[in-house]
Amino acid sequence: MCGIAGIITKGRIEKGIIEAMTEAIAHRGPDGHGYYYCKNFVFGHRRLAIIDLSEAGHQPMEYMNRYVITYNGEIYNYLELRKELEQVGYRFQTHTDTEVIMASYDYWGVECLNKFNGMWAFVIYDKQKDTYFMSRDRLGKKPFYYYKNHDTFVFASEIKALLAHPLIKREPNTDFLCDYLRKGCREYVRETAFRGIYRLDPASYFEGGIDDLLYNFKPVKFWQINPNLEHEEFDEKKQESMQDSITNC
Numbered sequence: 001m002c003g004i005a006g007i008i009t010k011g012r013i014e015k016g017i018i019e020a021m022t023e024a025i026a027h028r029g030p031d032g033h034g035y036y037y038c039k040n041f042v043f044g045h046r047r048l049a050i051i052d053l054s055e056a057g058h059q060p061m062e063y064m065n066r067y068v069i070t071y072n073g074e075i076y077n078y079l080e081l082r083k084e085l086e087q088v089g090y091r092f093q094t095h096t097d098t099e100v101i102m103a104s105y106d107y108w109g110v111e112c113l114n115k116f117n118g119m120w121a122f123v124i125y126d127k128q129k130d131t132y133f134m135s136r137d138r139l140g141k142k143p144f145y146y147y148k149n150h151d152t153f154v155f156a157s158e159i160k161a162l163l164a165h166p167l168i169k170r171e172p173n174t175d176f177l178c179d180y181l182r183k184g185c186r187e188y189v190r191e192t193a194f195r196g197i198y199r200l201d202p203a204s205y206f207e208g209g210i211d212d213l214l215y216n217f218k219p220v221k222f223w224q225i226n227p228n229l230e231h232e233e234f235d236e237k238k239q240e241s242m243q244d245s246i247t248n249c
Contacts, residue, residue: 002059002072003028003046004144005161006123008132008213009152013037018044020164025157028072036060036068040210041125041132043070050074056094063102066127071098072157073120073142081115105133110207113222121200123155133207138223140188140202147197153213159197171195 003025007018015037022033022044029046036043045059051074060070075081078097081104086092090103097118104112105124110133119141123134134155136144146155147168156162163170173195179186180193190198200206204219 001028001048003157003161004070004072004121004123005044005156006041006070007152007154007165008041008210010040010210010214011151013040013042015042017165018042021156021161022046024161024164028157032058034058034060036062036070038068038125043068043123043125045070051078051097052095054094057096057098059098061094061096061098061102063099064106067102067106068125068127069098069102069122071101071120071122073118073122073137075100075116075118075120077115077117110205110220110222113205121157129209131207131209132213133205134200135205135222136200136202138203140199144200145192145197146200148214148217151214153217155200159192159194162197163194168196173197 003022005018005021005025007013018035025046029048031049032047034045043060047057047059049057051057060068062068075097078100082092082100085100085103085107088107090107092099101122102124104115108115113135119137121136121142121144123132125132136142143157144155145159145162146153147162152167154162154165154168162168171194173191173193176191176193188202190201192199201219201221203223204221206213206217206219
């Protein structure tokens with residue numbers, strides 16, 4: 001399952017806060033934990049080892065001495081993507097899908113999301129560009145919660161990890177709670193039961209520097225469902241025609 005957490009800020013990074021955040025979601029990753037500290041951010045991770053069970057799969061993970069990631073999920077087609085990337089010169093030190101995500105981002109940019117078949121929630125820091133890239137899978141299978149003010153962006157796999165940050169208060173979102181009573185549980189909406197805490201939309205991503213993140217945070221949709229809303233009556237002749245066309249392919 002794994003759990004991610006992080007603080008991106010123009011203020012001071014305090015070690016104890018990220019440790020409290022990851023401890024709050026220790027149940028998501030009993031196989032290990034890690035932290036990565038930098039000038040304006042700290043990433044935390046709780047690991048449930050699934051693909052590469054060795055210490056090589058420890059997170060947060062670096063790649064090419066350029067990218068740093070904290071990631072929860074599984075990319076089902078990572079072996080196929082790894083092979084494709086190896087053919088154009090990329091090399092890997094582990095057997096994880098985590099490395100493949102970072103190599104894919106290096107090669108395809110944000111278009112890598114359209115290559116992934118899986119479920120994910122991750123944040124990548126690019127040391128060279130001083131930018132952040134975060135995303136959530138198409139159906140929002142993997143959770144991604146965040147809180148943001150004028151100088152700090154905090155994210156985690158669960159709300160309880162965010163509440164371990166002293167900046168974030170336990171205040172009810174009464175509008176959401178009223179809607180909950182009238183319409184029932186709606187895990188797909190951006191707002192949550194806590195004021196100021198939001199979900200990153202499914203099938204979305206953000207890419208930008210810290211100023212973009214704090215002052216112009218506008219996640220972009222990379223995929224959406226296009227439902228068939230036609231009310232056409234069943235036509236047996238049309239069905240037979242379609243079956244014939246399939247048979248002749």
